Amino acid sequence: MLSAQTATRRHPRFLKRLLMVLLILIVALLVVSMTAWGTLFLWLSNIPIAPLRVAMAGLFAIGTVASFAILKRRWRTLIVFLVVFAMVVAWYYSIPPSNDRQWAPEVAVLPIATVNGNLVEIRNIRNFDYRTEADFTPRYYDKTFDLDKLESVDLICVYWGNPAIAHVIVSFGFAGDDFVAFSIEMRKEKGEAGSMLRSFFRKYELIYVVADERDVIRVRTNYRQPPEQAHVYRTRLPIENQRKLFLSYVAKVDELSRTPEWYNTLEDNCTTGVLQRTHTYKGRGRYNWKVLLSGYAAEYGYDLGMLDTSMPFAELRERCLVNAKAELADKADDFSLRIRDGIPLPEPYSLEEFR
Numbered sequence: 001m002l003s004a005q006t007a008t009r010r011h012p013r014f015l016k017r018l019l020m021v022l023l024i025l026i027v028a029l030l031v032v033s034m035t036a037w038g039t040l041f042l043w044l045s046n047i048p049i050a051p052l053r054v055a056m057a058g059l060f061a062i063g064t065v066a067s068f069a070i071l072k073r074r075w076r077t078l079i080v081f082l083v084v085f086a087m088v089v090a091w092y093y094s095i096p097p098s099n100d101r102q103w104a105p106e107v108a109v110l111p112i113a114t115v116n117g118n119l120v121e122i123r124n125i126r127n128f129d130y131r132t133e134a135d136f137t138p139r140y141y142d143k144t145f146d147l148d149k150l151e152s153v154d155l156i157c158v159y160w161g162n163p164a165i166a167h168v169i170v171s172f173g174f175a176g177d178d179f180v181a182f183s184i185e186m187r188k189e190k191g192e193a194g195s196m197l198r199s200f201f202r203k204y205e206l207i208y209v210v211a212d213e214r215d216v217i218r219v220r221t222n223y224r225q226p227p228e229q230a231h232v233y234r235t236r237l238p239i240e241n242q243r244k245l246f247l248s249y250v251a252k253v254d255e256l257s258r259t260p261e262w263y264n265t266l267e268d269n270c271t272t273g274v275l276q277r278t279h280t281y282k283g284r285g286r287y288n289w290k291v292l293l294s295g296y297a298a299e300y301g302y303d304l305g306m307l308d309t310s311m312p313f314a315e316l317r318e319r320c321l322v323n324a325k326a327e328l329a330d331k332a333d334d335f336s337l338r339i340r341d342g343i344p345l346p347e348p349y350s351l352e353e354f355r
Helices: 004-044 050-071 072-093 218-221 239-258 274-280 295-303 312-321 324-331 336-339
Strands: 113-115 117-127 139-145 150-159 167-174 180-186 205-211 230-235
Touching: 004 050, 050 072, 113 239, 117 239, 139 167, 139 180, 150 239, 150 295, 167 239, 167 295, 180 295, 205 239, 218 230, 218 324, 230 295, 230 324, 230 336, 239 274, 295 312, 324 336
Parallel strands: 117 205
Antiparallel strands: 113 117, 117 139, 150 167, 150 230, 167 180, 180 205
8 A cells, every 4th residue: 555655756746747648638639720720721722723732731731640640759840840830821821812803793893982071972882683693784873871861770680591690781771761781791703602611711802792772682582592581670779879880881891992801701701890890889799609600690689789679589580581571572662661661660779878
């Protein structure tokens, strides 16, 4: 039987070994994660020759595994790996976004915004004439909006299958019957398919589509097959903050027309972009799992008291579904008013209540 003194001497030795094992496991997990990221980046990188990309990705992955498996001095191997990985990361950040590519028709034209006091001119507001989702006549118009006539901000959530994932659009209402919508999207090139995975590796630029609701809602409810489910929620945002939010979107539109940026599903997408815009006036929203899982964005707004809370959220969600009304309204000039018929419009907060 071990003496108490012997057990005391062995206890620190056991802890030291345990900590070493934990450290090795953590380092191994990090190396595996970094290798996976680096392999995917090299596979999807901006090298125009596809076989070369595949070869570099394979060399990086196989070389990393072989080095750690064969070489005995693994700490030295780790240092070399970190140097190589740092070079890959530097390459990733060196890839510049561009506004000059062969763009898909639906994102080919960037909106441009100009602010002159209370008047905001937006050029290239999209309003396509759709026959099918893929068959349309591109149409754009210019319009000047008076901030003094801004009356509402609506949150539009569009679902296409998974209830945890939605596309989020923000629409601003002026003088009761004049609406303009902002949709944060990946700017795809002609013939390029959208991919959440590829968006992590600087494959799509960022675009703020500014559109007529007869375009940006109707294409999703009336022309996509199967139709996507669109819900329009009226918000309680104070009038003063509605203006700040609108100007924040306008400023971003102007910035992107001059300085392109990358779209990233985690960092700057249709939901986190809305959150970033609300931060310009110190809004209530914070980054959490209901922002990451965009299908819960409206429920998060409800939890914050930003929507009509006079009924349970499930009932509100049902009343805000606009597909049937959008199909009936179709190309009508008062499309935006028709789809809002029956949707409760809560009284906006005062600034004191909002704080």
